[in-house]
Amino acid sequence: MFENLSEKLQRTFKNLRGQGTVTEENIGEALKEIRIALLEADVNLNVVKDLIEHIRAKAVGQEVLTALSPTEQVIKIVRDELVAMLGTDTARFKFASQPPTVILMAGLQGSGKTTTSGKLAAWLKKGGHRPLLVSVDVYRPAAREQLQIVAKAIGANLYEGDLKGEAAGPALVERLAKEARREAIISGCDVMIVDTAGRLHIDEGLMTEMQRLKSLLNPQEILFIADAMTGQDAVRSAKEFHDRLALTGTVLTKMDGDARGGAALSIRHVTGQPIKFIGMGEKPDAFEPFHPDRIVSRILGMGDIMTLIEKAEEHLDRKKSEELAKKALMGDGFSLDDFREQLRQIKKMGSLQSIIKMLPSVGPFQGMQQAAGNVDEKQFTRIEAIINSMTAAERKNHELISGSRRKRIAHGSGTSVQEVNQMLRQYVQMRKMFKSMGKGGAVQRRLMGSLANMRGGR
Amino acid sequence: MLQSLFNTPEQKPGLMDRMKQAVARTRTGLQERMDDLLSLARPVDESALEELEGTLIASDIGVATSQEIIAQLRQQASRRQIRDGAELRHLLKAEMLRILDSVPLGQRTVTARPEVILMVGVNGTGKTTTTGKLAAYFREQGKSVLLCAADTFRAAAIEQLEVWGQRAGVEMVRTRQGGDPSAALYDALQAAQARGIDVLIVDTAGRLHTKNNLMAELDKIRRTARRFSADAPHETLLVMDATTGQNGLQQARLFTQAAAVSGIVLTKLDGTAKGGIVIAIARELQLPVRFVGIGEQMGDLIPFDSNAFVDSLLEG
Numbered sequence: 001m002f003e004n005l006s007e008k009l010q011r012t013f014k015n016l017r018g019q020g021t022v023t024e025e026n027i028g029e030a031l032k033e034i035r036i037a038l039l040e041a042d043v044n045l046n047v048v049k050d051l052i053e054h055i056r057a058k059a060v061g062q063e064v065l066t067a068l069s070p071t072e073q074v075i076k077i078v079r080d081e082l083v084a085m086l087g088t089d090t091a092r093f094k095f096a097s098q099p100p101t102v103i104l105m106a107g108l109q110g111s112g113k114t115t116t117s118g119k120l121a122a123w124l125k126k127g128g129h130r131p132l133l134v135s136v137d138v139y140r141p142a143a144r145e146q147l148q149i150v151a152k153a154i155g156a157n158l159y160e161g162d163l164k165g166e167a168a169g170p171a172l173v174e175r176l177a178k179e180a181r182r183e184a185i186i187s188g189c190d191v192m193i194v195d196t197a198g199r200l201h202i203d204e205g206l207m208t209e210m211q212r213l214k215s216l217l218n219p220q221e222i223l224f225i226a227d228a229m230t231g232q233d234a235v236r237s238a239k240e241f242h243d244r245l246a247l248t249g250t251v252l253t254k255m256d257g258d259a260r261g262g263a264a265l266s267i268r269h270v271t272g273q274p275i276k277f278i279g280m281g282e283k284p285d286a287f288e289p290f291h292p293d294r295i296v297s298r299i300l301g302m303g304d305i306m307t308l309i310e311k312a313e314e315h316l317d318r319k320k321s322e323e324l325a326k327k328a329l330m331g332d333g334f335s336l337d338d339f340r341e342q343l344r345q346i347k348k349m350g351s352l353q354s355i356i357k358m359l360p361s362v363g364p365f366q367g368m369q370q371a372a373g374n375v376d377e378k379q380f381t382r383i384e385a386i387i388n389s390m391t392a393a394e395r396k397n398h399e400l401i402s403g404s405r406r407k408r409i410a411h412g413s414g415t416s417v418q419e420v421n422q423m424l425r426q427y428v429q430m431r432k433m434f435k436s437m438g439k440g441g442a443v444q445r446r447l448m449g450s451l452a453n454m455r456g457g458r
Numbered sequence: 459m460l461q462s463l464f465n466t467p468e469q470k471p472g473l474m475d476r477m478k479q480a481v482a483r484t485r486t487g488l489q490e491r492m493d494d495l496l497s498l499a500r501p502v503d504e505s506a507l508e509e510l511e512g513t514l515i516a517s518d519i520g521v522a523t524s525q526e527i528i529a530q531l532r533q534q535a536s537r538r539q540i541r542d543g544a545e546l547r548h549l550l551k552a553e554m555l556r557i558l559d560s561v562p563l564g565q566r567t568v569t570a571r572p573e574v575i576l577m578v579g580v581n582g583t584g585k586t587t588t589t590g591k592l593a594a595y596f597r598e599q600g601k602s603v604l605l606c607a608a609d610t611f612r613a614a615a616i617e618q619l620e621v622w623g624q625r626a627g628v629e630m631v632r633t634r635q636g637g638d639p640s641a642a643l644y645d646a647l648q649a650a651q652a653r654g655i656d657v658l659i660v661d662t663a664g665r666l667h668t669k670n671n672l673m674a675e676l677d678k679i680r681r682t683a684r685r686f687s688a689d690a691p692h693e694t695l696l697v698m699d700a701t702t703g704q705n706g707l708q709q710a711r712l713f714t715q716a717a718a719v720s721g722i723v724l725t726k727l728d729g730t731a732k733g734g735i736v737i738a739i740a741r742e743l744q745l746p747v748r749f750v751g752i753g754e755q756m757g758d759l760i761p762f763d764s765n766a767f768v769d770s771l772l773e774g
């Protein structure tokens with residue numbers, strides 16, 4: 001399927017080596033595969049057509065380099081083309097010279113506006129701002145209560161307002177918005193985030209309401225909150241919202257799933273505005289700036305190595321990791337103590353599932369994504385408990401651990417002897433694997449190299 | 459009793475019209491192109507077929523299924539020497555209907571009341587809203603309904619369902635926010651049994667199909683239902699948003715694995731998205747569509763009609 005774009009391209013290029021240049025003929029098959037890959041990632045059909053033509057124009061006539069394989073060469077062109085389309089601008093905000101800065105949240109039903117309002121408020125708070133949240137969704141049941149709970153959870157200010165029994169409609173919406181702005185000024189909040197009701201882009205009444213809200217509040221930012229799972233229709237909704245409101249950016253939500261997120265390309269294409277953030281979960285902190293190169297890898301099924309490295313940077317104790325890597329690869333020094341330390345480090349990065357998800361789905365990591373589904377996170381805790389129940393001497397030298405010791409360890413850790421056996425087997429296997437990797441030298445150098453790169457990072 | 463869910467014996471007049479109407483609101487470039495392609499005047503050549511494949515893909519049917527449909531048409535077209543668009547339209551419709559209608563409607567029996575319907579799906583698709591609409595739907599058929607608020611995670615999810623309960627005039631069993639959904643279901647099943655309720659509809663929290671711990675929670679919920687009756691839950695409805703792209707296939711696959719989905723509710727068909735992914739799902743996973751959602755009001759739920767659905771895909 002899609003994850004094998006790289007392989008498919010390799011197949012179509014089998015005969016290309018030695019032909020000297022990429023021609024209309026020999027790239028035809030490859031372009032077909034790229035087209036399918038993009039469509040399966042939910043990039044809009046018309047956008048795909050544009051892209052394919054650009055890629056064709058760039059590729060044809062190129063010399064087949066010796067340094068890169070033709071596959072790598074074409075993938076590079078595809079990547080560059082997609083990254084160029086997504087632009088390089090990131091999560092920057094325009095702030096008003098005269099506070100409060102107003103951010104209007106817009107989008108279809110259920111896309112994640114209310115949740116993202118909370119996330120944005122938490123993000124701004126972290127950056128030293130004082131955001132005020134207000135919901136003008138007077139239509140959906142319990143929509144305003146939802147934002148209220150979200151605001152409380154993150155400790156952000158909320159303008160609750162009083163419906164005073166007024167009928168749901170644009171008049172009430174505008175009153176609440178006006179009152180909230182006054183409240184923001186009085187309470188010294190420098191940013192006001194306006195959560196609105198979900199609406200269809202073809203709903204004349206509600207789209208007009210939104211336009212009026214815009215002219216009333218004169219917002220600095222109008223964000224389109226879009227679901228990463230959206231398919232071909234993304235262009236139509238995004239275009240309509242943009243034509244009516246002049247969006248300033250997009251937040252792509254629910255990126256913590258396995259959707260390829262091709263809608264990002266479609267939306268960027270029709271709005272011309274940057275994707276600013278992505279939503280990575282339901283909790284308030286599951287919110288990240290958007291990086292074009294990363295989503296391109298994802299659309300092409302090549303994993304999110306950058307995010308992984310960044311996460312590692314943030315959470316891992318670099319010196320410890322390097323020591324561990326050195327130990328593991330060079331001698332037989334990888335003890336159970338080291339094993340435990342490594343588990344702890346991994347746990348700090350988040351769930352194992354979320355880590356594995358970021359690995360490429362091609363090449364040596366193929367199949368890992370599926371495997372991620374089967375990982376039992378509790379297993380980690382159990383393994384740690386088992387190691388904790390060992391004596392220091394046992395942790396240094398696992399060969400000490402006899403049958404009776406295993407029984408004691410199982411008892412102490414609340415596990416079974418079978419589990420202890422299994423854990424030890426896994427450990428011995430890992431040790432072996434590290435050792436053989438270390439002997440190869442190349443892997444070791446590469447690992448050291450990437451560690452060095454990490455050190456050089458921001 | 460389940461019969462009612464599957465093929466509503468007495469459909470309200472004009473349901474099909476309403477469904478068509480809902481989708482017809484939006485005559486778009488896509489439909490115009492489709493019309494043009496399928497018009498009498500246009501000769502059926504390879505470029506027409508290729509363009510048709512494009513329009514199918516634009517409805518989120520997906521590359522594989524679209525290619526298969528077109529391959530069928532190509533074969534038929536050459537065999538029967540079909541030369542005009544009207545005939546092509548006819549064949550295209552027949553092919554899509556064949557895929558949708560060949561899905562078996564898993565008939566099951568309800569041995570003991572209540573009939574339990576479990577609502578599942580990824581975040582924000584319309585589970586809670588559809589739960590409310592379904593309550594009204596069954597009430598209209600003279601059945602007694604009880605709701606179970608088993609989304610204990612999302613902020614104000616319980617309050618949201620409570621409002622729907624009031625609108626539909628049915629009671630709701632809840633637990634506290636953050637409580638155990640299975641415990642809420644246990645209480646609801648007990649209450650339903652004691653009160654002789656016909657249908658118990660269980661609203662669950664949105665969850666991405668890739669999150670194993672959350673999917674395991676669904677399994678626990680199902681086991682709780684089975685403790686009351688071996689054949690419960692009698693129906694597990696995967697609520698899917700019509701705007702969903704190719705990820706819908708994986709959603710259907712994994713929710714079926716984890717929670718034995720028996721049918722799909724396709725929501726938000728009142729927008730411009732076509733929901734073509736359900737054709738791919740029918741082809742690959744043999745899952746039927748039971749209902750479609752066409753708005754945010756209580757009455758905006760219609761039993762699925764493959765004929766009207768395909769028409770809406772082809773002509774708007």
Ligand SMILES: Nc1nc2c(ncn2[C@@H]2O[C@H](COP(=O)(O)OP(=O)(O)OP(=O)(O)O)[C@@H](O)[C@H]2O)c(=O)[nH]1
Pocket residue numbers: 107108109110111112113114115116137140143196197198199225253254255256257278279280281282286581582612664666
């Ligand atoms: N997994 C995941 N779920 C998300 C994300 N963002 C939002 N959600 C969930 O999506 C669902 C809908 O989110 P809401 O914030 O209520 O969406 P909304 O756009 O305000 O919905 P309406 O107001 O009804 O139009 C909820 O279950 C959220 O928890 C995300 O980034 N990842």
Ligand SMILES: Nc1nc2c(ncn2[C@@H]2O[C@H](COP(=O)(O)OP(=O)(O)OP(=O)(O)O)[C@@H](O)[C@H]2O)c(=O)[nH]1
Pocket residue numbers: 109110140198200579580581582583584585586587588609612615662663664665697725726727728729750751752753754758
């Ligand atoms: N236009 C339209 N909107 C719908 C339809 N069904 C649901 N909605 C809206 O979609 C949004 C999400 O609906 P919910 O019922 O809260 O979705 P949910 O699946 O329960 O969401 P979570 O519990 O957060 O996962 C709400 O704004 C609903 O009013 C429909 O058929 N058409």
Ligand SMILES: [Mg+2]
Pocket residue numbers: 113114115137143195196197198
């Ligand atoms: Mg909302």
Ligand SMILES: [Mg+2]
Pocket residue numbers: 585586587609615661662663664
């Ligand atoms: Mg819900």
